[in-house]
Each structure stands twice: as structure tokens, then as C-alpha cells.
Amino acid sequence: xxxxxxxxxxxxxxxxxxxxxxxxxxxxxxxxxxxxxxxxxxxxxxxxxxxxxxxxxxxxxxxxxxxxxxxxxxxxxxxxxxxxxxxxxxxxxxxxxxxxxxxxxxxxxxxxxxxxxxxxxxxxxxxxxxxxxxxxxxxxxxxxxxxxxxxxxxxxxxxxxxxxxxxx
Amino acid sequence: xxxxxxxxxxxxxxxxxxxxxxxxxxxxxxxxxxxxxxxxxxxxxxxxxxxxxxxxxxxxxxxxxxxxxxxxxxxxxxxxxxxxxxxxxxxxxxxxxxxxxxxxxxxxxxxxxxxxxxxxxxxxxxxxxxxxxxxxxxxxxxxxxxxxxxxxxxxxxxxxxxxxxxxxxxxxxxxxxxxxxxxxxxxxxxxxxxxxxxxxxxxxxxxxxxxxxxxxxxxxxxxxxxxxxxxxxxxxxxxxxxxxxxxxxxxxxxxxxxxxxxxxxxxxxxxxxxxxxxxxxxxxxxxxxxxxxxxxxxxxxxxxxxxxxxxxxxxxxxxxxxxxxxxxxxxxxxxxxxxxxxxxxxxxxxxxxxxxxxxxxxxxxxxxxxxxxxxxxxxxxxxxxxxxxxxxxxxxxxxxxxxxxxxx
Numbered sequence: 084x085x086x087x088x089x090x091x092x093x094x095x096x097x098x099x100x101x102x103x104x105x106x107x108x109x110x111x112x113x114x115x116x117x118x119x120x121x122x123x124x125x126x127x128x129x130x131x132x133x134x135x136x137x138x139x140x141x142x143x144x145x146x147x148x149x150x151x152x153x154x155x156x157x158x159x160x161x162x163x164x165x166x167x168x169x170x171x172x173x174x175x176x177x178x179x180x181x182x183x184x185x186x187x188x189x190x191x192x193x194x195x196x197x198x199x200x201x202x203x204x205x206x207x208x209x210x211x212x213x214x215x216x217x218x219x220x221x222x223x224x225x226x227x228x229x230x231x232x233x234x235x236x237x238x239x240x241x242x243x244x245x246x247x248x249x250x251x
Numbered sequence: 252x253x254x255x256x257x258x259x260x261x262x263x264x265x266x267x268x269x270x271x272x273x274x275x276x277x278x279x280x281x282x283x284x285x286x287x288x289x290x291x292x293x294x295x296x297x298x299x300x301x302x303x304x305x306x307x308x309x310x311x312x313x314x315x316x317x318x319x320x321x322x323x324x325x326x327x328x329x330x331x332x333x334x335x336x337x338x339x340x341x342x343x344x345x346x347x348x349x350x351x352x353x354x355x356x357x358x359x360x361x362x363x364x365x366x367x368x369x370x371x372x373x374x375x376x377x378x379x380x381x382x383x384x385x386x387x388x389x390x391x392x393x394x395x396x397x398x399x400x401x402x403x404x405x406x407x408x409x410x411x412x413x414x415x416x417x418x419x420x421x422x423x424x425x426x427x428x429x430x431x432x433x434x435x436x437x438x439x440x441x442x443x444x445x446x447x448x449x450x451x452x453x454x455x456x457x458x459x460x461x462x463x464x465x466x467x468x469x470x471x472x473x474x475x476x477x478x479x480x481x482x483x484x485x486x487x488x489x490x491x492x493x494x495x496x497x498x499x500x501x502x503x504x505x506x507x508x509x510x511x512x513x514x515x516x517x518x519x520x521x522x523x524x525x526x527x528x529x530x531x532x533x534x535x536x537x538x539x540x541x542x543x544x545x546x547x548x549x550x551x552x553x554x555x556x557x558x559x560x561x562x563x564x565x566x567x568x569x570x571x572x573x574x575x576x577x578x579x580x581x582x583x584x585x586x587x588x589x590x591x592x593x594x595x596x597x598x599x600x601x602x603x604x605x606x607x608x609x610x611x612x613x614x615x616x617x618x619x620x621x622x623x624x625x626x627x628x629x630x631x632x633x634x635x636x637x638x639x640x641x642x643x644x645x646x647x648x649x650x651x652x653x654x655x656x657x658x659x
Contacts, residue, residue: 193477219304
């Protein structure tokens with residue numbers, strides 16, 4: 084029997100009960116949310132169970148929702164069962180004031196740089212990461228640029244000296 | 252006069268018996284701006300540390316203010332050896348989000364462009380592996396066929412390297428007679444050159460000895476490291492997005508997925524070489540399919556999506572509605588629906604993913620690129636540990652590390 088979203092959902096609810104919320108299926112990819120303390124437990128369960136076997140971490144990133152008080156940062160995992168060819172998306176929310184999430188590097192070596200990138204841009208602190216430092220930005224940077232409080236430069240601003248940019 | 256006692260050396264550097272070598276960021280062997288800090292014992296690498304970010308351009312942040320069409324130009328600059336695949340991947344993402352169904356002919360035209368791009372991408376990689384093993388001839392020889400492919404791009408969209416090709420729903424114009432003429436020439440002449448490149452390298456004793464058994468990674472480690480594309484297939488895992496999640500009507504084509512066994516430099520080289528042949532076959536099939544279209548179907552080159560596809564210029568000059576749509580599209584004033592979508596395509600280096608979150612505004616709320624290069628480059632430290640310095644250089648080129656894709 085091929086693995087389907089329904090089977091994954093029933094196996095997960097059987098194991099974790101009501102703590103998994105936000106079940107959705109945007110464009111066919113099953114998406115759900117877990118409390119942040121449970122992220123490793125869920126990832127481990129999905130990895131270890133023989134019938135689920137989500138053993139390929141496709142992508143790991145974060146999204147910043149400044150208006151969601153207490154859960155501003157959302158860490159998103161895209162997992163793939165390559166044998167059954169099924170993808171799922173798994174999210175954990177964390178407050179921006181204390182953005183601690185357990186690292187997935189113990190399960191996936193690929194999570195190493197992906198978590199570093201997420202830390203680099205969003206400041207998510209991956210607890211237990213072996214080398215959590217910036218990867219794309221300079222080490223001296225003291226802010227997390229993909230957070231929404233850093234707007235891009237106003238394209239209509241006129242206070243720039245064009246001569247400095249060779250357009251004078 | 253300098254006083255030797257005043258020079259501050261790092262702790263332990265007098266007693267240390269290994270040499271630290273900076274390979275990059277501007278070393279010619281890296282073929283791109285990234286750095287490897289190697290700790291060498293003689294010629295053997297005892298420790299490697301990879302550093303990236305030298306051409307980071309904050310695409311994900313910039314994309315948060317840009318309307319859809321202005322993001323296409325950002326995708327060009329990811330893997331610039333196969334920019335059309337990135338462009339098509341982005342259009343496919345947008346089409347998936349908007350629920351646009353493209354006509355079959357558009358799909359086949361896209362397949363031709365994407366497979367041409369795959370050939371140029373693999374061509375660079377395979378010939379550069381030759382260069383790093385000491386055979387420069389092959390590289391220069393095949394470049395004239397990459398030039399021919401670039402001329403085809405030029406006929407399609409006007410650009411060569413950063414192509415910005417295609418539109419949401421199809422192409423900006425139909426392929427001209429010159430495109431088909433050049434494509435036919437490519438299909439006719441290129442196999443000969445490819446055979447010569449292979450004759451130069453594949454059974455060559457020096458090349459074989461240099462690549463066999465170096466830079467190897469097992470299938471388990473490769474999967475754990477998130478490898479995709481030719482580098483994963485070289486280890487023996489037949490994962491290909493074109494087959495597992497067909498997009499752009501790839502399910503209509505007959506082709507094989509070449510796989511290796513050992514995941515070393517030689518297997519990566521052979522897998523890419525075989526993929527070039529598969530791509531050629533796919534292009535031929537697509538060309539035949541396109542020729543078999545009759546009547547109005549044979550002329551269609553875009554889907555009917557007036558909200559996102561620029562109207563014809565003569566309509567813009569004469570019709571009010573067309574002018575309004577033109578203005579709205581150019582200024583990016585069409586709101587996109589709230590959505591959360593992930594679309595993957597098989598890029599030159601593996602699974603190139605677009606994770607797009609829209610909150611209903613004119614530009615994405617968040618756009619994340621899954622760049623295969625960035626993900627598998629972290630395995631480099633493990634792969635080269637214990638190998639010779641010269642093997643590490645070949646490993647770097649056979650992994651096909653593209654700095655633009657790594658840094659986004």
C-alpha cells in the first residue's frame with residue numbers, strides 16, 4: 084500500500100495526540116505544526132519508523148511573522164520519503180525573544196549548514212548545533228537581516244548623492 | 252629593523268607540524284569565489300574547513316519586495332551555468348501557485364530549453380574535471396558547442412548567460428526559424444564533439460588513475476548530506492525530480508537515469524556524461540513532438556493568462572484593456588493570492604527548490620531557494636579528509652560547485 088498523507092497523519096496523531104496542530108494540505112503537501120520542544124521527537128519518529136522513513140531533509144528554513152506575538156519565528160522542515168516519494172512539511176514556532184529550537188544535525192548532516200543559514204538570517208538558536216556561526220554573512224554582523232523589522236531601502240528616496248554612484 | 256621577538260604568532264604555531272593552506276577564495280582551482288582552509292601534512296589533507304558567502308547577494312530579502320517578473324532575473328544568477336532551468340523553475344512555481352495549466356507545446360519548448368541548459372551545465376563540469384586532471388584541450392574544444400547553445404538562447408530571448416527567459420505561462424515570443432535551424436545543427440554536430448571528449452578522457456589511463464577512487468562518498472552519507480542530482484546518482488541512488496515528480500510534461504519522454512556505484516570523481520564524471528546523451532535524446536523527442544502539432548496548436552507558445560502574461564504590443568497601442576494589463580504587469584500591481592507552495596525542478600546540480608509563501612500582496616512574503624550546491628558542499632570537508640591536495644581540487648570540480656548557487 085503506498086504511503087499517503089492520511090496514513091502519515093494518523094500515525095502521527097496516534098503517537099503524539101493533540102499536540103500536533105495546524106493540519107493543512109496546501110497544493111497537496113501535508114503541513115503540520117508541533118510545539119518547539121517536540122521538534123526532535125517528531126523528526127526522530129518520522130525518521131525511525133520503518134513505514135514512514137522520512138530520511139531525506141530536503142530543506143530547512145525559517146519565516147518571520149512579526150504580528151504573531153509569542154511565536155514570531157517559524158522554522159520549516161521539508162522532509163521527503165524517497166522510496167514512497169512523499170513530501171511533508173513540518174513547522175515549529177518559537178518566540179523571537181527566546182528562539183531556541185533543538186538541532187536536527189544528529190539526524191541529518193545536511194542540517195548543519197541549513198541551520199547555520201537559518202541562524203544567520205533569522206537568529207534561530209539551534210540548541211546543540213556543533214558549529215552555530217554565520218555562514219553567508221560576515222561574522223561581525225550583529226543583526227538578523229531576513230527578519231521583517233529590516234525593510235529594504237525605499238526605492239523612491241532622493242537624498243542620495245548620485246555623483247557617488249556614477250550617475251551625476 | 253624588525254625585531255623578531257615582537258612578531259605575534261598564533262598559539263602553538265611553532266610546534267605545529269602541519270601547514271595551513273588557503274585554497275580560495277580567488278584561487279583558480281576553485282572556479283568560483285569560495286574558500287577552503289586546508290590543514291596539510293605534506294600533501295595530505297588532515298582537516299578542511301569550507302567557507303562560503305563571498306558573493307552573497309541577499310536574493311531572498313530582495314525578492315520580498317519584487318513583483319513576480321523581477322524575481323526571474325534573480326534566479327538567473329543562482330546557477331549561472333544553467334540559468335534557463337532556474338527561470339523555468341521559477342515560472343513553474345508561479346504557475347503552480349496560480350493554478351495555470353500550460354499547453355503541451357509550451358511544455359515541450361521548455362523541455363528543449365531546460366535540456367540544452369543541462370547539457371551546457373554538464374559540459375562545463377565534465378570538461379573542467381579534465382582541465383583539473385591536466386587535459387585542457389577538451390575544455391576549449393567543447394566550448395564552441397556551448398557557444399552554439401548560447402546562440403540558441405540568444406535567438407529565443409535575446410540574452411546569453413543570465414537569460415531571464417520565458418514568462419509566466421509560456422515564452423515571450425514563439426521560437427524563430429533561426430532557433431530550429433541552430434538546434435538542428437547542434438543535434439547534428441554536437442554528438443561528434445561529445446564522443447571526441449569522451450575518447451579523450453573516459454578510457455584515458457591518466458584520467459582514470461586520477462579520478463578513480465578519489466573523492467568518494469557512500470550512498471548513505473550522500474543521502475544524509477542532502478545530495479541530489481548527478482552527485483547523488485553517482486553513488487547509486489536513482490533519484491531524479493524529472494521522474495519522481497514530473498513537471499513540464501517530462502512524463503511524456505523516454506529516458507534513463509544513469510547511476511554510478513562508488514560515488515567517486517570518476518562516477519560523477521561518467522554520470523554527467525551519460526546524462527548529456529539522455530538530454531540529447533530528450534531534445535530530439537521534444538523536437539519531434541513539436542513538429543507533429545497541427546493547425547493553431549502548432550503556433551501556441553503561452554497559456555491564456557492575461558493577468559500575468561504581457562499582451563501583444565499592437566494591442567497595447569490600440570486597446571485600452573491591453574494597455575491597462577500591460578501597465579499592471581510591468582509595474583507589478585497584480586496581487587498574487589495567499590499561498591504556500593514548494594516546487595522542485597531537476598537543476599544541473601540537483602533538486603532546485605522554490606519555497607514561496609505569499610500573503611496576498613504584490614510580492615512574496617517569503618521566498619526561499621533550495622540550492623543543491625549549498626547543501627552538498629558541506630560534505631566536502633568529510634570527502635577530502637585524508638586525500639591528497641591534488642585530488643581535492645578534482646573533487647571540487649567534479650562536484651560542480653557553483654558559487655552563485657551556493658551563496659544566493
